[in-house]
Structure formats: structure tokens, C-alpha cells
Amino acid sequence: MPSALPIADPAPEDGALPSTVAEGAEQRELGVYLHVPYCRVRCGYCDFNTYTADEVRGVKRSDFADQAIAELDLAARVLDAAGLPPRAASTVFLGGGTPTILPPADLARMIGAVRDRFGLAPDAEVTTESNPDSIDAAGLAALADAGVTRVSFGMQSAVPHVLRTLERTHDPENVARRVAEARAAGLAVSLDLIYGTPGESPDDWEASLAAALAERPDHVSAYALIVEEGTKLARQIARGEVPPVDDDLHAAAYEAADARLTAAGYHWYEVSNWATAPEQRSRHNRAYWTGQDWWGVGPGAHSHVGGVRWWNVKHPHAYAQRVGAGVSPAAGRETLDAETRRVERVLLETRLREGLDRELLTPSGRHAVAGLLADELIEPAAAFAGRIVLTLRGRLLADAVVRRLLPD
Template sequence: MPSALPIADPAPADGALPASAAEGSAGRDLGVYLHVPFCRVRCGYCDFNTYTASEIRGVKQSDYAGQAVAELDLARGVLADAGVAARPVSTVFFGGGTPTLLPPGDLIRMLDGVRGAWGLADGAEVTTEANPDSVTEAGLAELAAAGFTRVSFGMQSAVPHVLRTLERTHDPARIPLVVRWAREAGLDVSLDLIYGAPGESLDDWRRSLELAVAQQPDHLSAYALIVEPGTKLARQISRGEVAQPDDELQAEQYELADDLLADAGYAWYEVSNWARGDAHRSRHNLAYWTGQDWWGVGPGAHSHVGGVRWWNVKHPAAYAQRLAEGVSPAAGRETLDAETRRVEDVLLRSRIVDGLPTELLTASGRAGIPGLIADGLLDGRAAIAGRVVLTRRGRLLADAVVRALLS
């Protein structure tokens, strides 16, 4: 089952936010994340808050769009009552789960709920995740006509045995077809890949990268497989049925991805993300990494406004019941103090190519920069300009760099 929610303070039944959430809000962007918690099958490596049909008896997928709109209505009132600046939404992201398991009309209804609550900014980025086998040509065209601007396909691999290990259900031969459909609809395209699956060789990974690049997507994500506790994959590894991912091979796979993508005209802008030009970076994800405001809609979804962070109840039935009763679905929350916010800024901003202002570091953190440059982990020229920017070697050892910067 998905991982447990954090332990923190209880959230008020009406969802009310403290006055501190409004401080500086006019200078921050507002994004909306809409979590669609439904999947056809549960992949063995996944610990996201998702449910297959057999796991959500008594909950109808057909009711979900209305529940999401109800939370959006609540959100509008909560932000207004807290004095948070009224801003049109800059980015909207439908994630999951598999959002495109719902009919296009349901996703459009949810997007219209965002419009009704706050409006969309000019040029707003509106993304949906999708599996290659969960979309149709007509459905993508319908989403584009309603204001969606971007689709992120969970390609993961082009190699059948790797897809079987990951328990993905699509045929890799479908990737060019769905990319063409998205392009013809006028949507930007991102492809998501996973490397380091048990049994995946360097040549297998090269094959996946080459198929992905051949589609000329606007954006690519490549994530190292992480074995999450409690997942089916973790149990398989503990029983010796499949091998533990190899850290050294994963490092080689990352370097291969960076080389091939750079040769194809993609530039890294976050440790696991590359784009064909700045205009195609995921603005929604950048909002997370730079500490903007976002409201997360749906079971288990997390939100952040002005240093206040909260998360919803996990199960779709509990989520639906709370909204039906007019109660906030928030399960818990925390208000971050100044030091915690600084530490999170270091953790997140150090991962992006724009880097981290050295002024966010303590004196001891700044004192460690020359050593990190000497070890080839930080860019020396950027440091002279007052920013901490990872080298490629630094990206491979990002967690260790952050620990040193926070020492």
C-alpha cells in the first residue's frame, strides 16, 4: 500500500490558514495540483497514493470530478479568508495515478473548477500525466481544445523485459503514435523514463533513450528507480527474486542520458529533468523547487501556501465523505519556521541549474564551497558569481553536496 502520511499537527475542520500564510503572497505564483488516484494496475515499484478498482469498492470514479471541484470551492474560500493575495493560477498539473483513466470531460470539468476559483493566468501551463495506453487521439484533441497545453507520457522504457519488470502495461511501439496524436492536437510533450530496473543493461537503457529522443519531445525526465519500503518490488528483492538496483550502473546510466540528451539539444535544468529550451521547462515543478504556493486537490495531496504545508486524508472514500459533510479533507499540517524554510530552500534550489544563492548558506556552509569545487562537485565560475550550481558529478552526488552545504 502507499506510504503513510506525515505526523504533524491536526488540521482545522474548516481548513482555515494562519495569517502568516498571506505574508508576501502577492509576490508568489499560485499553482494547482489535481491528484487522480486511480490506476488500472499497481506497478510493483510504486508507493504513490493510488488505487485499482479492486481496492476502492464503494467509491465511484465517475463521482471524482465533482469531489475535486468541491475542494476547489473550499480552497477559494480558505485562501480568501486568510487574506492570501488573489492571483490567477500560473500552472495546473493533473497527476496520479493515471488522470487519463477518467473521461476527458471529467478532467475538463476539474480544470473549469480551477478557472472558476481563481482564473488562469495568460499563458498558463496546464499538464496532464498519461499512460501511453490510456489516451485516444480524440481525447487528446478534446483536452487541448479545453485549455490543456502539455501532456507527460509515462514511457519508462522501450524494452519489453524492462517494462515487464516494472509491471507497465503498454507496448513501446505505441509511443510514436501517442506523441504524434499529442503533437497534432497542439500539445507540448514530455516523456518520463526510469532507469536502473533489475535486469536492465546499459544497452537496454540506451535503446530507451534513443527511442525517446527520436520522438523529439519538448521535455524529458529520467528518474533512477528507488526501491520504496512496503512495495511489491521491495518484497521481491528481500526474497532474492530480483536483484537490488546497482548504484554504479545507475550512475553510468545517468551519464549516458546526460550525454545523449545534450547531443540531441536538451539541456538539464533540474537533476532529473531536461528540456529543449527554457520555454519547455516544467513551470509547475519549478514552482515546487522554488517555494511558490500551490494547492493540492485529492486524496493524499499535499499543499503549500506561505510556509504552511498540509496534506489530505489518503483514502478516496474518506476524502469523499469529508467533502460531502462540508469539512476540509486536510488530515494534518505544519507551519515551517524560518530555519526549516531555509534548509528546504537549500535542498531544493541546489538541484536546479539556476542554482542556489550563497546568501542562503550559513558561514560554515559557505566555507565548504571551495572544497566542493576542488572535488568537482560545484561549478567554480557560478560560485564566484554568488551561486551554488552542481556539476554533473555533483548531480550524481547531490545528496552529499546538500549535506555539506548544510553542515
Template sequence: MPSALPLADPAPDDGALPATVAEGAAERAFGVYLHVPYCRVRCGYCDFNTYTADEVRGTSRADFADQAIAEVALAARVLAEADLPPRPASTVFFGGGTPTLLPTRDLARMLDAVRGAFGLADGAEVTTEANPDSIDARGLADLAEAGFTRVSLGMQSAVPHVLTTLERTHDPENVPRRVAEARAAGLQVSVDLIFGTPGESLADLDRSIDAALATEPDHLSAYALIVEEGTKLARQIARGEVPPVDDDLHADMYEHLDARLASAGYAWYEVSNWARDETHRSRHNLAYWTGEDWWGVGPGAHSHVGGVRWWNVKHPAAYAQRLASGLSPAAGRETLDAETRRVERVLLETRTALGLPVSALDRAGRTAVAGLIADELVDARLALAGRLVLTARGRLLADAVVRRLLPEPA
């Protein structure tokens, strides 16, 4: 089942934000995330906030677009009442779940609501995730006509036994078809991979890399499989039905994947993301990693505006009921103090190729930099110039790097 929401302060029923969120807002980008929580089947490894039709009572997938549009209207009101300056959305991202299980006209209506409430910045990036079996050429063309600019296809693997372990049901032969159709519609294309699935070999990974690169995508994401507590896959491993994840093999796979992508002309810009060039990086995800503002629409969606973070109720029925009652769907929130924001900046910006200014570290963190250079975990030249950027080895040990930059108080 989906993981639990964080513990925090209750959110006000009207969603009102403190006046402090307006400070410096004109210098921050604004994006919108729309979480479509529906999937055709639940994959055994997934702990995202997603539901199949059989798991939802009290609301219908057919009503979801109207519910999301109602939250967009609430967002516009709340932000205006907090005296935030008008800011067109520079990025919009439809995630899930499988957004393309909804009719394309519903996705278009949701995007129109964002456009009407906030406007879209010139050159706005508008992305939807898609399962290769949940969209076709007509649907992709309709999305492009509605203003979408980008599609992110969940390939995960090209190897049948890996897809079976993950319980992914799509036909891998549909991936190149969808990429070609998306490109014909004028959309940029990202392909998502998962590596380190129990039973997957380096040869299996190579087969998936070959298949992904053959489609010539603009962008690739590749995530090491994390076995989340409470998932079906975790139970299968605990019972000995599936072999455990091999951390050493994970590391070998990451290094191999990174080398293969680099040789094919893709540069990393975040630990799990590669792009042909800067124009094809996911600007929406970069906004998360650099602490910009975004409003998350949908069940369980998280938002962040001006140092205030909140999250919605998780179940689609509870979400629908709150909106129908004229209430904010927010379940809880927290206001980040200056030190928490600094720590989160270190956690996130160290993962990117843009890196972290050494000036963002406290004295203990700055003291640790020399050791990171000596251990070849950060680029020495850039570190001496005042910016921390991970080496390939450092990316493998990113969590350990952060622990050294943020030592526990004595």
C-alpha cells in the same frame, strides 16, 4: 501499499489558514495540483497514493471529478478568508495515478472549476500525465480544446523485459503514436523514463533513449528507480526473485543518459529533468523547487501556501466522506519556521540549473563552498560569482553536496 502520511499537527476541520500566509503572497506564483488516485493496475515498484478499482470501497471513480471540484471551491473560500490577494493559477497539473483513466470531459470540468475559482494566468501551463494506452487522438484533441497545453507520457522504457519487471502494461509502440497525436492537437509533450531497473543494461537504456529521442519530445524526465520499502518489487528483491539495484550502474546510466540528451540538444534544468529550451521547462515543478504556493486537490495531495504545508487524507473514500460532510479533507499540517524554510531552500534549489545563492547559506555552509569547488562538485566560476550550480559529477552526488552545505551542529 502507498507510503504513510507524515506526522504533524492536526488540520482544522474548516481548513482555515493563519493570517501569516498572506505576507508576501503577491510576489509568489500560485499553482494547482490535482491528484487522480486511480490506476488500471498497480505497478510493482510504485508507492504513490494510487488505487485500482478493486482496492476502493465507499466511493466511485465516476464521482471523483465532483469531489475534486468541491475541494477547489473550498480552496477558493479558504484562501479568500485568509486575505490572500486574488492570484490566477499560473500552472495546473493533473497527476496520479492515471488522470486519463477519467473521461476527458471530467478532466475538462475540473480545469473549468480551477478557472472559475481562481482564473488562469495568461500563458498558463496546464499539464496532465497520461499512460500511452489510456488516451487516444480524440481525447488529446479534446484536452487541448479544454485548455490543456501539455501532456506528460509515462514511457518508462522501450524494452519489454524492463517493462515486465516494472509491471508496466502499456504497448511501447503506442508512445510514438501518442506523441504525434498530442503534437497534432497542439500540445507540448514530455516523455518520462525510469532507469536502473533490476536486469536493465546500458544497452537497454540506450534503446529506450533512442526511442524517446526519435519522438522529438519538448521535455524529458528520467528518474533512477528507487526501491521503496513495502512495495512488491522490494519483496521480490528480498526473496531473491529479482536482482538488487546496482548503485554503480545507476551512476553510469545517469552520466550516459545526460551525455546522450545533451548531444541531442536537451539541457538539464533539474537533476532529473531536461528540456529543449527554457520555454519547455515544467513551470509547475519549478514552482515546487523554488518554494512558490500551490494547492493540492485530491486524496493524499500536499499543499503549500506561505510557509504552511498540509496534506489530505489518503483513502478516496475518506476524502469523499469529509467533503460530503462539508469538512476540509486535510489530515495534518505544519508551519515552517524560518530555519526550516532556509534548509528546504538549500535542499531544493541546489538540484536546479538556476542554482542556489551562496547568500542563502549560513556560515558553515559558506565555508564548505571552497571544498565543493575543489572537488569539482559545483561550477567554480558561478560559485565565485555567488551562485551554486552543480556540475555533472555534483548532480550524481547531490545528496552528499547538501550534507556538506547543511552540516550537523557540533
């Protein structure tokens, strides 16, 4: 099952936020995340809050859009009562799970509810995730008509035996079909890849990179496979049924990805993300990385507004009961103090291409900069200009860099 929720303070049943969240809100963007928790099958490596049909007895998937809209009604009331100024949503992201397991009409209703409650900025980025086998040309066209501007396909690999290990069920050839159909609908396209799957060879990874680049997506995400505790894949590795993850192969795969993508005209803007141009970067994800405001709708979804963070109950049945009763689905929340917010900025902004403002570091953190330069982990010119920007070697060791910037 998905990992447990964090332990924190109770959340009020009415969802009320303190008036302090309105401070500086005019300078922050508002995003909306819509978490559709359903998948046709659960992949063995996945630790997300997702459920297959036989895991949600008593809850109908067809009711989810109404439940999400009920939470959007709550969000509008709570933000208004806290004194936040009206802000049109600058980004909307339908994630999961597999959002496109729902009918396009349901997704359109959810997007329409965001538009009705908050408005959509004229240049709003509206993204949906999709598996290549969970949508077709008509569905993509319908989503484009509903306001979707961008689709992120879970390609993961182009190699059948790697997909089998990951328990991905789509036909690799469907990726090309879906990309062409998304283009015909006027949508920007992102492809998600995973490297380091047990049994994946360097040639396998090169084949997946070549297949992805052949489609000329606007954006590529490439993530190292993380074996999460409690997943089926973790149990398979523990039993010796599949080989463990090899960190050296991870590093080589990342270097291969960066080299191939850079040569093809893509530019990294976050450690795991590349885009053909600045306007093709994921604005919604950037909102997470830079501490903007977002309301997360759905089971297990996380939200952040003005330094207050909360998360919803995880199971779809519990979620349905709470929104049906007109109370907040939040399971817990925390108010971030200034030091926590500083630490989180260091953790996240160090991973960005524009880097981290050196002024966010403590004296001991600034003292570490010379060593990072000597180890060729950060860019010298940027450091002399007051910013911490990772080199390629630094991106491979990003977590270690952060640990040195945040000494005990």
C-alpha cells in the same frame, strides 16, 4: 500500500489558514495540483497514493470530478478568508495515478472549475500525466480544447522485458502513436523515463534513450529507480527473485542520459529534467522547487501556501466522506519556521541549473564550498559569483553535496 502520512499538527475542519500566509503573496505564483488516485493496475515499484478499482469499494471513480470540484470550492473560500489577493492560477497539473483513466469530460470539468474559482493566467501551463495506453487521439484533442497545454507520457522504457519488471502494461509502440496524436492536438510533450531497473543492461537503457529521442519530445525526465520500502518490488528483491539495484549502473545510466540528451539539443535545468528550451521547462514543478503557493486537490495531495504546508487524508473513501460533508480533507499540517524554509531551499535549489544563492548558507556551510570545488562537485565560475551550481559529477552526488552544505 502507499507510505504513511507525516506526523504533524491537526488541521482545522474548516481548512482556515492564518492571516500570515497573505504576507508577500503578490510576489508568489499560485498553482493547482489535481491528484487522480486511480490506476488500472498498480506497478510493483510504485509508492504513490494510487488505487485500483478493487481497492476502493464504496467509492465510485465516476464521482471523483465532483469531489475535486468540492475541494476547489473550499480552496477558494479559505484563500479569500485568509486575505490572500486574487491570483489567477499560473499552472495546473493533473497527476496521479493515471488522470486519463477518467473520461476527458471529467478532466475538463476539473480544469473548468479551476478557471471559474481562480481564473487561469493568459499563459497558464496546464499539464496532464498519461499512460500511453490510457488516452487516444480524440481524448487528447478534447483535453486540448479544455485548456491542457502539455502532456507528460509515462514511457519509462522502450524495452519489453524492462517494462515487464516494472509491471508497466503499455505497448512500447504506443508511445510514438500518442506523441504524434498529442502534437496533432497542439500539445507540448514530455516523456518520463526510468533507469536502473533490475535486469536492465546498458544497451537496454541506450535503446530507451534512442527511442525517446526519436520522438523529439519538448521535455524529458529521467529518474533513477528507487526501491521504496513496502512495495512489491522491494519484496521481490528481498526474496532474491530479482537482482538488487546497482548504484554504479545508476551513475553510468545518468551519464549516458545526459550525454545523449545534451548532444540532441536538450539542456538540464534540474538534476532529473532536460528541456529543448527554457519555455519547455515544467513551470509547475519549478513552483515546488522554489517555494511558490499551490493547493493540492485529491486524496493524499499536499499543499503549501505562505509557509503553511498540509496534506489530505489518503484513502479515496475518507476523502469522499470529508468533502461530501463540507469539511476540509486535510489530515495534518505544519507551519514552517524560517530555518526549516532555509534548509528546504538549500535541499531543492541546489538541484537547479541556476543553483543556490551562497547567502543562504550558514558560515559552516560556506566553509564547505572550498572542499566541494576541490572535489569538482560545483562549478568554479558560479561559486566565485556567489552561487552553488552542480557539475555533472555533482549531479551524480547531489545528496552528498547537500549534506556538506547543511552540516550538523
